[in-house]
Amino acid sequence: MDWEVILSDALRSGIGPIAAVYALAAIGLNLHFGYTGLLNFGQIGFMLVGAYGVAASVSTFGLSLWVGVLIGLGSSVILALLLGLPTLRLRAEYLAIATIAAGEILRLFYRSSWAEPVTGGVFGLQQFADEFFDINPIPRDQYGFWLVNYSSRDLWVLLVAWGLVALFAGVMALMVHSPWGRVIRSIREDEDAVRSLGKSVYAYKMQSLVFGGAIGSLAGMMLAIQNQSVNPDTYNPVETFFLYTLLVLGGAGRMLGPVIGSILFWAILSFFDSALRQAISAGYISSDVLSAAEIGAARFALVGLGLMLLMIFRPQGIFGSRREMLLDVR
Amino acid sequence: MSDNPISTALAKVEREPGVRKPDPLLVVDGVTRTFGGLTAVHVDTLEVQRGTITALIGPNGAGKTTLFNVISGFDRADTGHWTFDGQELTGRAAHRVARRGLVRTFQLTKTLSKLTVLENMKLAARHQRGERMGLSMLWPVWRGQERGIVRRADELLERFRLSHMRDEYAGTLSGGQRKLLEMARALMVEPTMIMLDEPMAGVNPALTQSLLEHITALRDEGMTVCFVEHDMDVVMGISDWVVCMAEGSIVAEGPPQSVAKNPAVIDAYLGRQHDEPENEG
């Protein structure tokens, strides 16, 4: 087994573009779930409308990529309003049901033959992000350290993706520690207390849903742009649960929870993947027990096991505060 | 409470259920609330005189909390309407009722455990510009205002003897301290009328006396107070007016001494076995 390869694989994933995209989407979800207490099970739906907002604007309608970004953001606001207006006055479960359904309906709708003229149906859309790569200021070369190497194109994607993560983590830190954030955090704990003090809980929940959803749509755009491709089946409802997994791992309701959570989640996943692969080829694991084709499933089982251990030994997540969590029990 | 101007104003008022007051702040008309077959509230008329301390008494299940919930927008009425300071309040959402100046506390306290005591207080302040999402990031816009809010919060915490807990999580407070915090927090809203649902339940007896003095002081500053209480000594001690509910309706009202002797009140309490104050965690 070559541990250097295994560890460098883990590192590459942990700081890779996908980890950045998931960190960004999880920052939005952290506002919903971690701070406001909204059960949004359809963050992937916000990512989808963002991604297709960009892709369809350019590929189908011939607009500029930057107009596409605005359209993607606009779509996410509309989606948030459609989901929130009827449900946010009701009990928390209603938003949960509406969002989980919306995520799947959107995917089926965007891949349907009816929507194909705009969305490309099951084939998706490709090559719409040239404008993004045209403004890459990084000179053409190979960059990297140790066994981790990047082209200037990769580096540009990483720079922008992690830049967005840093920007929104910062914005979120400011907002959560403001009087607005105080109201939001109070709503998570007891809506009625907040109402009795003259705050419109409904309006605050709506703001949270819209803003967190818009951040999710930016993550979707980033995912589409770095692949130069969108496909409806990328936006599976299960992705939202990966977001929850990494959020709980890092610590929900914590500033760095989604960022560290995403880095670790992808690093660990890749670590298991690489380690299992090497163990099989080195003959440590017999191919009767686990074949190379089953690695994908096996690593998720290991992540699940890891999460269970985390819940047992550190239920508040890596960054969570145990003291704060114990207050729930009282 | 025999020779202050408030008692004089109420002296000429008849001692019968639903009687009109000379200067009512809150007027309730024909409010009913049923749960399935159970009529929890059926109040024909209830007026609360401005600037008084009005006690709402009655055995368990009389409908006191339900009446509070309806008036404050936390529950809906089946029929009836009510006005506050001359303005229609019927069916208004809870946060609008509070903004109009009618703030209530809860029988089961609703302090926010994961916020500090001070944050609980700051949350209740009105007109904080930083509570708007668009301005929340621009701390220079709201920082000055925040300082004023903290000053006011500290004064109230001092008054309610919670200063030493200022920076602790509210979840670490005792049941009685939570009652105090909830009341102090309600005052941060600067209400014209405050409705307290069993404010003394679980409060340390040594503190009860000072709490009573606070309530009296609030009244003397011009605030209208309406509170639910089971402890008759408390009721007799500070109320200007007492309203007694039983099985959803108002069965008696009048100055404390007259209500204590009223046969309808004695019936209401003896009909069910009850005279202990409610206890809770």
Ligand SMILES: Nc1ncnc2c1ncn2[C@@H]1O[C@H](COP(=O)(O)OP(=O)(O)OP(=O)(O)O)[C@@H](O)[C@H]1O
């Ligand atoms: N949400 C509800 N659903 C069904 N019944 C209810 C509900 N809320 C209150 N009730 C019933 O309405 C009646 C009045 O209850 P309420 O809580 O108003 O009484 P209360 O006077 O505040 O009593 P206590 O002194 O015990 O606090 C009770 O019989 C109660 O069981």
Ligand SMILES: [Mg+2]
């Ligand atoms: Mg009650």
